[in-house]
Amino acid sequence: MRILIDENIPYAEAFFADIGTVVRFSGRSLQASDLVDADVLLVRSITKVNASLLSQANSLKFVGTATIGEDHIDKAELSKRGIAFSSAPGCNANSVAEFVINALFVLAEKYQIDVSNKKMAIIGLGNIGQNLHHKLTVLGIETLLCDPFKSSTPEKTYVDFEYAIANADIITFHTPLTSTGTHPTHHLLNANNLTLLKDNVCLINASRGEVIDNTALLEHITQRSLSGKPNIKLVLDVWEGEPNPLQALIPHCDLTSAHIAGYSLEGKATGTEMLYKNVCQLLNVAATAQLKDFLPEAAISSITLNKDSNVNKHETVNNEVSKTFTIAPNNPLKTLIHTVYDVRRDDSLFRNLLNEHSFDWLRKNYPIRREWSSISVNCQQPELAEQLSSLGFHIK
Numbered sequence: 340m341r342i343l344i345d346e347n348i349p350y351a352e353a354f355f356a357d358i359g360t361v362v363r364f365s366g367r368s369l370q371a372s373d374l375v376d377a378d379v380l381l382v383r384s385i386t387k388v389n390a391s392l393l394s395q396a397n398s399l400k401f402v403g404t405a406t407i408g409e410d411h412i413d414k415a416e417l418s419k420r421g422i423a424f425s426s427a428p429g430c431n432a433n434s435v436a437e438f439v440i441n442a443l444f445v446l447a448e449k450y451q452i453d454v455s456n457k458k459m460a461i462i463g464l465g466n467i468g469q470n471l472h473h474k475l476t477v478l479g480i481e482t483l484l485c486d487p488f489k490s491s492t493p494e495k496t497y498v499d500f501e502y503a504i505a506n507a508d509i510i511t512f513h514t515p516l517t518s519t520g521t522h523p524t525h526h527l528l529n530a531n532n533l534t535l536l537k538d539n540v541c542l543i544n545a546s547r548g549e550v551i552d553n554t555a556l557l558e559h560i561t562q563r564s565l566s567g568k569p570n571i572k573l574v575l576d577v578w579e580g581e582p583n584p585l586q587a588l589i590p591h592c593d594l595t596s597a598h599i600a601g602y603s604l605e606g607k608a609t610g611t612e613m614l615y616k617n618v619c620q621l622l623n624v625a626a627t628a629q630l631k632d633f634l635p636e637a638a639i640s641s642i643t644l645n646k647d648s649n650v651n652k653h654e655t656v657n658n659e660v661s662k663t664f665t666i667a668p669n670n671p672l673k674t675l676i677h678t679v680y681d682v683r684r685d686d687s688l689f690r691n692l693l694n695e696h697s698f699d700w701l702r703k704n705y706p707i708r709r710e711w712s713s714i715s716v717n718c719q720q721p722e723l724a725e726q727l728s729s730l731g732f733h734i735k
Protein backbone atom coordinates (compact mmCIF):
# COMPACT_ATOMS: atom_id res chain seq x y z
CA MET A 340 0.00 0.00 0.00
CA ARG A 341 1.53 3.33 -1.12
CA ILE A 342 0.35 6.30 0.94
CA LEU A 343 1.26 9.79 -0.31
CA ILE A 344 1.13 12.36 2.47
CA ASP A 345 1.82 16.09 2.39
CA GLU A 346 5.02 16.97 4.31
CA ASN A 347 3.04 19.34 6.57
CA ILE A 348 0.67 16.71 7.93
CA PRO A 349 2.00 15.88 11.41
CA TYR A 350 2.23 12.39 12.91
CA ALA A 351 1.63 10.77 9.52
CA GLU A 352 4.23 8.05 10.10
CA ALA A 353 2.93 7.38 13.63
CA PHE A 354 -0.57 6.83 12.29
CA PHE A 355 0.01 5.26 8.87
CA ALA A 356 3.27 3.28 9.02
CA ASP A 357 1.42 0.09 10.01
CA ILE A 358 -0.93 0.40 7.04
CA GLY A 359 1.57 0.96 4.24
CA THR A 360 4.61 2.83 2.95
CA VAL A 361 4.37 6.54 3.73
CA VAL A 362 5.79 8.79 1.00
CA ARG A 363 5.97 12.49 1.79
CA PHE A 364 5.57 15.26 -0.82
CA SER A 365 5.66 19.04 -1.00
CA GLY A 366 2.10 20.35 -1.42
CA ARG A 367 2.59 22.74 -4.33
CA SER A 368 4.88 20.52 -6.40
CA LEU A 369 2.91 17.27 -6.49
CA GLN A 370 2.71 16.02 -10.11
CA ALA A 371 0.28 13.67 -11.86
CA SER A 372 3.13 11.17 -12.31
CA ASP A 373 3.61 11.00 -8.51
CA LEU A 374 0.20 9.39 -8.28
CA VAL A 375 1.13 6.31 -10.31
CA ASP A 376 0.60 3.26 -8.05
CA ALA A 377 -0.50 5.43 -5.11
CA ASP A 378 -3.39 3.97 -3.10
CA VAL A 379 -4.03 6.84 -0.72
CA LEU A 380 -3.41 10.57 -1.15
CA LEU A 381 -3.56 12.94 1.82
CA VAL A 382 -3.27 16.64 1.04
CA ARG A 383 -3.55 20.08 2.60
CA SER A 384 -5.26 23.13 1.12
CA ILE A 385 -2.43 24.10 -1.24
CA THR A 386 -2.74 21.00 -3.44
CA LYS A 387 -5.37 21.27 -6.15
CA VAL A 388 -6.85 17.82 -6.59
CA ASN A 389 -8.42 17.99 -10.05
CA ALA A 390 -8.67 16.04 -13.32
CA SER A 391 -5.17 17.03 -14.31
CA LEU A 392 -3.53 15.82 -11.08
CA LEU A 393 -5.58 12.60 -11.11
CA SER A 394 -4.88 11.82 -14.77
CA GLN A 395 -2.25 9.13 -14.03
CA ALA A 396 -3.77 7.74 -10.84
CA ASN A 397 -4.16 4.03 -11.59
CA SER A 398 -4.85 2.60 -8.13
CA LEU A 399 -6.02 5.50 -6.01
CA LYS A 400 -8.78 4.51 -3.59
CA PHE A 401 -8.91 7.45 -1.21
CA VAL A 402 -8.17 11.16 -1.18
CA GLY A 403 -8.28 13.01 2.11
CA THR A 404 -7.61 16.61 3.04
CA ALA A 405 -6.44 17.34 6.58
CA THR A 406 -8.40 20.58 6.48
CA ILE A 407 -11.89 21.91 6.95
CA GLY A 408 -11.99 23.80 3.65
CA GLU A 409 -12.60 21.73 0.50
CA ASP A 410 -12.37 24.44 -2.16
CA HIS A 411 -9.14 22.88 -3.53
CA ILE A 412 -10.81 19.52 -4.24
CA ASP A 413 -12.77 18.62 -7.37
CA LYS A 414 -15.18 16.25 -5.64
CA ALA A 415 -17.17 15.57 -8.81
CA GLU A 416 -13.99 14.33 -10.52
CA LEU A 417 -13.21 12.04 -7.57
CA SER A 418 -16.69 10.64 -7.57
CA LYS A 419 -16.53 10.10 -11.36
CA ARG A 420 -13.39 8.03 -10.83
CA GLY A 421 -14.89 6.12 -7.87
CA ILE A 422 -12.29 7.50 -5.46
CA ALA A 423 -13.51 7.92 -1.88
CA PHE A 424 -13.00 11.32 -0.28
CA SER A 425 -13.09 12.92 3.11
CA SER A 426 -12.05 16.19 4.68
CA ALA A 427 -11.50 16.69 8.39
CA PRO A 428 -14.55 18.70 9.44
CA GLY A 429 -14.11 20.52 12.71
CA CYS A 430 -10.49 19.37 13.22
CA ASN A 431 -9.12 22.88 13.70
CA ALA A 432 -12.32 24.74 14.62
CA ASN A 433 -11.17 25.27 18.18
CA SER A 434 -7.79 26.51 16.98
CA VAL A 435 -9.43 29.17 14.80
CA ALA A 436 -11.87 30.21 17.53
CA GLU A 437 -8.99 30.60 20.01
CA PHE A 438 -7.07 32.60 17.39
CA VAL A 439 -9.97 35.03 16.97
CA ILE A 440 -10.35 35.58 20.73
CA ASN A 441 -6.59 36.05 20.96
CA ALA A 442 -6.67 38.73 18.24
CA LEU A 443 -9.73 40.35 19.80
CA PHE A 444 -7.91 40.71 23.11
CA VAL A 445 -4.97 42.34 21.34
CA LEU A 446 -7.25 44.87 19.62
CA ALA A 447 -9.16 45.51 22.85
CA GLU A 448 -5.95 46.30 24.67
CA LYS A 449 -4.36 48.31 21.88
CA TYR A 450 -7.40 50.52 21.35
CA GLN A 451 -8.81 50.25 24.88
CA ILE A 452 -12.06 48.84 23.56
CA ASP A 453 -14.55 47.77 26.19
CA VAL A 454 -15.74 44.65 24.41
CA SER A 455 -18.45 44.09 26.99
CA ASN A 456 -20.59 46.74 25.28
CA LYS A 457 -19.75 45.85 21.68
CA LYS A 458 -21.54 43.62 19.19
CA MET A 459 -19.53 41.00 17.34
CA ALA A 460 -20.93 39.61 14.09
CA ILE A 461 -20.03 36.02 13.25
CA ILE A 462 -20.47 35.37 9.54
CA GLY A 463 -20.85 31.62 9.09
CA LEU A 464 -22.07 29.48 11.98
CA GLY A 465 -20.54 26.11 11.21
CA ASN A 466 -17.94 24.30 13.31
CA ILE A 467 -15.80 27.39 13.84
CA GLY A 468 -18.59 29.96 14.11
CA GLN A 469 -20.47 27.91 16.71
CA ASN A 470 -17.36 27.25 18.75
CA LEU A 471 -16.56 30.97 18.69
CA HIS A 472 -20.15 31.86 19.56
CA HIS A 473 -19.92 29.65 22.64
CA LYS A 474 -16.65 31.27 23.76
CA LEU A 475 -17.98 34.81 23.22
CA THR A 476 -21.11 33.95 25.19
CA VAL A 477 -18.93 32.69 28.05
CA LEU A 478 -17.00 35.98 27.88
CA GLY A 479 -20.25 37.96 27.94
CA ILE A 480 -19.74 39.49 24.49
CA GLU A 481 -22.91 40.16 22.50
CA THR A 482 -23.08 38.53 19.07
CA LEU A 483 -24.92 38.98 15.79
CA LEU A 484 -25.21 35.67 13.96
CA CYS A 485 -25.32 35.49 10.17
CA ASP A 486 -25.74 32.26 8.25
CA PRO A 487 -28.36 32.12 5.48
CA PHE A 488 -28.37 28.32 5.66
CA LYS A 489 -29.62 28.32 9.24
CA SER A 490 -33.06 29.25 10.56
CA SER A 491 -33.76 31.30 13.63
CA THR A 492 -35.10 29.52 16.72
CA PRO A 493 -36.46 30.99 19.95
CA GLU A 494 -32.93 30.62 21.40
CA LYS A 495 -30.91 31.79 18.40
CA THR A 496 -31.69 34.60 15.99
CA TYR A 497 -29.94 34.92 12.66
CA VAL A 498 -29.67 38.23 10.84
CA ASP A 499 -28.92 38.92 7.19
CA PHE A 500 -25.43 39.84 6.05
CA GLU A 501 -26.07 43.53 5.41
CA TYR A 502 -27.72 43.99 8.80
CA ALA A 503 -24.80 42.20 10.49
CA ILE A 504 -22.06 44.28 8.89
CA ALA A 505 -23.92 47.56 9.33
CA ASN A 506 -24.61 46.99 13.04
CA ALA A 507 -21.57 45.16 14.33
CA ASP A 508 -18.55 46.74 16.02
CA ILE A 509 -16.47 43.66 15.28
CA ILE A 510 -17.00 41.36 12.27
CA THR A 511 -15.39 37.96 11.89
CA PHE A 512 -15.69 35.70 8.82
CA HIS A 513 -16.05 31.91 9.08
CA THR A 514 -17.65 30.83 5.81
CA PRO A 515 -16.30 28.42 3.23
CA LEU A 516 -15.20 29.91 -0.10
CA THR A 517 -17.98 29.32 -2.65
CA SER A 518 -18.71 30.92 -5.99
CA THR A 519 -21.98 29.20 -6.89
CA GLY A 520 -25.26 28.47 -5.12
CA THR A 521 -27.77 30.77 -3.48
CA HIS A 522 -25.30 32.49 -1.14
CA PRO A 523 -21.83 32.50 -2.70
CA THR A 524 -19.09 33.88 -0.48
CA HIS A 525 -16.56 34.93 -3.11
CA HIS A 526 -16.12 38.69 -2.48
CA LEU A 527 -18.92 38.61 0.10
CA LEU A 528 -17.46 41.85 1.43
CA ASN A 529 -16.93 44.10 -1.57
CA ALA A 530 -16.91 47.66 -2.87
CA ASN A 531 -20.72 47.84 -2.73
CA ASN A 532 -21.17 46.91 0.90
CA LEU A 533 -17.90 48.06 2.55
CA THR A 534 -19.56 51.46 2.89
CA LEU A 535 -22.04 49.95 5.36
CA LEU A 536 -19.34 49.31 7.97
CA LYS A 537 -19.36 51.35 11.17
CA ASP A 538 -16.65 53.98 11.57
CA ASN A 539 -14.77 52.17 14.34
CA VAL A 540 -15.25 48.67 13.03
CA CYS A 541 -12.83 45.80 13.69
CA LEU A 542 -12.63 43.31 10.81
CA ILE A 543 -11.24 39.79 11.15
CA ASN A 544 -10.82 37.30 8.32
CA ALA A 545 -9.65 33.77 9.13
CA SER A 546 -11.79 32.00 6.52
CA ARG A 547 -10.52 32.30 2.94
CA GLY A 548 -8.84 35.40 1.50
CA GLU A 549 -11.25 35.65 -1.44
CA VAL A 550 -14.24 36.12 0.88
CA ILE A 551 -13.15 39.78 1.07
CA ASP A 552 -12.33 41.68 -2.12
CA ASN A 553 -8.84 42.74 -1.00
CA THR A 554 -8.40 45.41 -3.68
CA ALA A 555 -11.76 46.97 -2.79
CA LEU A 556 -10.82 46.82 0.90
CA LEU A 557 -7.56 48.65 0.23
CA GLU A 558 -9.38 51.28 -1.83
CA HIS A 559 -12.00 51.68 0.90
CA ILE A 560 -9.31 52.10 3.58
CA THR A 561 -7.60 54.76 1.44
CA GLN A 562 -10.89 56.62 0.92
CA ARG A 563 -11.67 56.49 4.64
CA SER A 564 -8.32 57.97 5.46
CA LEU A 565 -8.78 60.77 2.88
CA SER A 566 -12.15 61.65 4.37
CA GLY A 567 -10.72 61.75 7.91
CA LYS A 568 -12.61 58.69 9.17
CA PRO A 569 -10.96 56.36 11.70
CA ASN A 570 -9.01 53.42 10.31
CA ILE A 571 -10.58 50.00 10.18
CA LYS A 572 -8.96 47.78 12.81
CA LEU A 573 -7.92 44.92 10.64
CA VAL A 574 -6.85 41.33 11.32
CA LEU A 575 -6.02 39.26 8.23
CA ASP A 576 -4.94 35.65 8.54
CA VAL A 577 -6.02 34.80 5.00
CA TRP A 578 -5.36 36.75 1.80
CA GLU A 579 -6.73 36.91 -1.66
CA GLY A 580 -4.25 35.30 -4.07
CA GLU A 581 -2.23 33.32 -1.50
CA PRO A 582 0.71 32.78 -1.47
CA ASN A 583 1.05 36.31 -2.85
CA PRO A 584 -0.88 38.68 -0.59
CA LEU A 585 -1.63 42.22 -1.72
CA GLN A 586 1.48 43.86 -0.25
CA ALA A 587 -0.07 47.32 -0.03
CA LEU A 588 -2.73 46.01 2.34
CA ILE A 589 -0.23 44.77 4.95
CA PRO A 590 0.66 48.15 6.53
CA HIS A 591 -3.05 48.81 7.10
CA CYS A 592 -3.45 45.68 9.21
CA ASP A 593 -3.20 45.56 12.98
CA LEU A 594 -2.46 41.86 12.89
CA THR A 595 -1.27 39.77 9.98
CA SER A 596 -0.46 36.08 9.61
CA ALA A 597 0.13 33.46 6.96
CA HIS A 598 -3.11 31.45 7.06
CA ILE A 599 -2.23 29.81 10.38
CA ALA A 600 -5.39 30.37 12.45
CA GLY A 601 -6.03 26.63 12.35
CA TYR A 602 -2.41 25.66 12.99
CA SER A 603 -2.49 24.66 16.65
CA LEU A 604 -0.73 21.33 17.13
CA GLU A 605 -4.02 19.88 18.35
CA GLY A 606 -5.86 21.19 15.26
CA LYS A 607 -3.37 19.84 12.74
CA ALA A 608 -2.91 16.52 14.51
CA THR A 609 -6.65 15.96 14.87
CA GLY A 610 -6.87 16.35 11.08
CA THR A 611 -4.37 13.49 10.69
CA GLU A 612 -6.26 11.31 13.16
CA MET A 613 -9.59 11.91 11.40
CA LEU A 614 -8.14 10.90 8.04
CA TYR A 615 -6.47 7.85 9.60
CA LYS A 616 -9.82 6.67 10.95
CA ASN A 617 -11.45 7.19 7.54
CA VAL A 618 -8.69 5.27 5.74
CA CYS A 619 -8.93 2.41 8.28
CA GLN A 620 -12.68 2.25 7.76
CA LEU A 621 -12.31 2.18 3.99
CA LEU A 622 -9.66 -0.57 4.15
CA ASN A 623 -11.57 -2.40 6.85
CA VAL A 624 -8.64 -2.44 9.27
CA ALA A 625 -8.77 -1.66 13.00
CA ALA A 626 -7.82 1.91 13.88
CA THR A 627 -5.48 1.20 16.78
CA ALA A 628 -3.33 4.37 16.81
CA GLN A 629 -4.62 7.24 18.91
CA LEU A 630 -3.56 10.88 19.00
CA LYS A 631 -3.58 11.03 22.78
CA ASP A 632 -0.65 8.58 22.75
CA PHE A 633 1.51 10.93 20.61
CA LEU A 634 0.56 14.44 21.68
CA PRO A 635 3.40 15.80 23.84
CA GLU A 636 2.91 17.73 27.05
CA ALA A 637 2.92 21.48 26.43
CA ALA A 638 6.05 23.48 27.33
CA ILE A 639 3.99 25.28 29.98
CA SER A 640 1.44 22.81 31.25
CA SER A 641 0.42 24.24 34.58
CA ILE A 642 -0.24 27.74 35.87
CA THR A 643 -1.56 29.27 39.09
CA LEU A 644 -3.81 32.31 39.16
CA ASN A 645 -3.46 34.06 42.48
CA LYS A 646 -6.46 34.75 44.63
CA ASP A 647 -6.67 38.51 44.16
CA SER A 648 -6.66 38.43 40.36
CA ASN A 649 -10.05 39.74 39.32
CA VAL A 650 -11.45 39.97 35.82
CA ASN A 651 -13.51 43.10 36.36
CA LYS A 652 -11.43 44.81 39.00
CA HIS A 653 -11.88 48.58 39.38
CA GLU A 654 -8.60 50.34 39.95
CA THR A 655 -8.27 53.56 41.88
CA VAL A 656 -5.86 56.01 40.30
CA ASN A 657 -5.52 59.50 41.83
CA ASN A 658 -8.62 58.88 43.93
CA GLU A 659 -10.72 58.19 40.85
CA VAL A 660 -12.06 54.83 39.91
CA SER A 661 -10.58 54.19 36.48
CA LYS A 662 -12.64 53.05 33.54
CA THR A 663 -13.07 49.28 33.68
CA PHE A 664 -12.24 47.37 30.55
CA THR A 665 -13.35 43.80 30.33
CA ILE A 666 -10.01 43.11 28.65
CA ALA A 667 -7.86 45.38 30.82
CA PRO A 668 -4.10 44.84 30.50
CA ASN A 669 -4.03 43.21 33.95
CA ASN A 670 -6.97 40.96 33.21
CA PRO A 671 -5.83 37.45 34.23
CA LEU A 672 -7.79 35.84 31.42
CA LYS A 673 -6.02 37.93 28.81
CA THR A 674 -2.64 37.28 30.44
CA LEU A 675 -3.35 33.58 30.55
CA ILE A 676 -4.45 33.38 26.93
CA HIS A 677 -1.45 35.35 25.73
CA THR A 678 0.84 33.14 27.80
CA VAL A 679 -0.33 30.04 25.98
CA TYR A 680 -0.01 31.76 22.59
CA ASP A 681 0.20 35.36 21.43
CA VAL A 682 -0.98 36.16 17.91
CA ARG A 683 1.48 39.09 17.88
CA ARG A 684 4.27 36.53 17.49
CA ASP A 685 2.83 35.48 14.14
CA ASP A 686 2.25 39.08 13.13
CA SER A 687 5.97 39.83 13.71
CA LEU A 688 7.08 36.77 11.79
CA PHE A 689 4.79 37.69 8.89
CA ARG A 690 5.90 41.33 8.66
CA ASN A 691 9.60 40.61 9.16
CA LEU A 692 10.08 37.42 7.19
CA LEU A 693 7.59 37.52 4.31
CA ASN A 694 10.04 39.16 1.92
CA GLU A 695 13.13 37.25 3.01
CA HIS A 696 11.36 33.90 2.96
CA SER A 697 7.86 33.24 1.62
CA PHE A 698 4.25 32.76 2.64
CA ASP A 699 4.65 28.98 2.32
CA TRP A 700 7.93 29.01 4.28
CA LEU A 701 6.18 30.73 7.20
CA ARG A 702 3.53 28.03 7.17
CA LYS A 703 5.95 25.16 6.75
CA ASN A 704 8.17 26.38 9.59
CA TYR A 705 5.33 27.28 11.89
CA PRO A 706 6.42 27.11 15.54
CA ILE A 707 4.51 24.74 17.79
CA ARG A 708 1.38 26.33 19.16
CA ARG A 709 -0.82 24.71 21.77
CA GLU A 710 -4.48 25.15 22.59
CA TRP A 711 -5.91 26.29 25.91
CA SER A 712 -6.75 22.70 26.78
CA SER A 713 -3.00 21.93 27.03
CA ILE A 714 -2.74 23.94 30.24
CA SER A 715 -3.98 23.11 33.74
CA VAL A 716 -4.99 26.17 35.71
CA ASN A 717 -4.96 26.33 39.45
CA CYS A 718 -7.59 28.96 40.13
CA GLN A 719 -8.87 29.88 43.58
CA GLN A 720 -11.85 31.90 42.35
CA PRO A 721 -14.84 29.67 41.59
CA GLU A 722 -16.45 32.09 39.12
CA LEU A 723 -13.28 32.55 37.07
CA ALA A 724 -12.51 28.82 37.29
CA GLU A 725 -15.92 28.03 35.80
CA GLN A 726 -15.40 30.57 33.01
CA LEU A 727 -11.97 29.11 32.20
CA SER A 728 -13.35 25.59 32.20
CA SER A 729 -16.12 26.61 29.76
CA LEU A 730 -13.46 28.14 27.52
CA GLY A 731 -11.56 24.83 27.40
CA PHE A 732 -8.82 25.19 30.03
CA HIS A 733 -8.24 22.32 32.44
CA ILE A 734 -8.95 23.39 35.99
CA LYS A 735 -6.91 21.74 38.75
Ligand SMILES: NC(=O)C1=CN([C@@H]2O[C@H](COP(=O)(O)OP(=O)(O)OC[C@H]3O[C@@H](n4cnc5c(N)ncnc54)[C@H](O)[C@@H]3O)[C@@H](O)[C@H]2O)C=CC1
Nearest residue numbers: 407408463464465466467486488514515522545546600601
Ligand atom coordinates in the same frame (compact mmCIF):
# COMPACT_ATOMS: atom_id res chain seq x y z
N1 LIG B 1 -7.54 30.35 8.55
C1 LIG B 1 -7.48 29.06 8.79
O1 LIG B 1 -6.44 28.57 9.19
C2 LIG B 1 -8.67 28.20 8.60
C3 LIG B 1 -9.69 28.57 7.76
N2 LIG B 1 -10.80 27.79 7.62
C4 LIG B 1 -11.88 28.25 6.75
O2 LIG B 1 -13.04 28.46 7.56
C5 LIG B 1 -14.16 27.95 6.88
C6 LIG B 1 -15.24 27.60 7.86
O3 LIG B 1 -14.89 26.46 8.61
P1 LIG B 1 -15.99 25.60 9.41
O4 LIG B 1 -16.73 26.45 10.34
O5 LIG B 1 -15.34 24.42 9.95
O6 LIG B 1 -16.90 25.17 8.21
P2 LIG B 1 -18.39 24.67 8.25
O7 LIG B 1 -18.66 24.07 6.93
O8 LIG B 1 -18.62 23.86 9.47
O9 LIG B 1 -19.23 26.02 8.41
C7 LIG B 1 -19.35 27.00 7.44
C8 LIG B 1 -20.65 27.75 7.71
O10 LIG B 1 -20.70 28.85 6.82
C9 LIG B 1 -22.05 28.98 6.40
N3 LIG B 1 -22.13 29.76 5.18
C10 LIG B 1 -22.00 29.34 3.89
N4 LIG B 1 -22.20 30.38 3.06
C11 LIG B 1 -22.47 31.46 3.82
C12 LIG B 1 -22.76 32.82 3.54
N5 LIG B 1 -22.88 33.29 2.30
N6 LIG B 1 -22.95 33.66 4.58
C13 LIG B 1 -22.88 33.23 5.87
N7 LIG B 1 -22.64 31.94 6.19
C14 LIG B 1 -22.42 31.08 5.18
C15 LIG B 1 -22.53 27.53 6.25
O11 LIG B 1 -23.93 27.45 6.28
C16 LIG B 1 -21.88 26.88 7.46
O12 LIG B 1 -22.72 26.90 8.58
C17 LIG B 1 -13.60 26.77 6.08
O13 LIG B 1 -14.40 26.48 4.95
C18 LIG B 1 -12.25 27.24 5.67
O14 LIG B 1 -12.35 27.88 4.43
C19 LIG B 1 -10.93 26.62 8.31
C20 LIG B 1 -9.95 26.22 9.16
C21 LIG B 1 -8.72 26.93 9.33
Ligand SMILES: O=C(O)C(=O)[C@H](O)COP(=O)(O)O
Nearest residue numbers: 383384385406407408601602
Ligand atom coordinates in the same frame (compact mmCIF):
# COMPACT_ATOMS: atom_id res chain seq x y z
O1 LIG C 1 -8.71 23.63 7.48
C1 LIG C 1 -8.70 24.56 6.65
O2 LIG C 1 -9.61 24.77 5.85
C2 LIG C 1 -7.56 25.47 6.63
O3 LIG C 1 -7.65 26.57 6.21
C3 LIG C 1 -6.27 24.93 7.11
O4 LIG C 1 -5.95 25.30 8.40
C4 LIG C 1 -5.22 25.37 6.16
O5 LIG C 1 -4.10 24.62 6.30
P1 LIG C 1 -3.28 24.18 5.01
O6 LIG C 1 -3.95 22.99 4.48
O7 LIG C 1 -3.34 25.29 4.01
O8 LIG C 1 -1.93 23.88 5.52
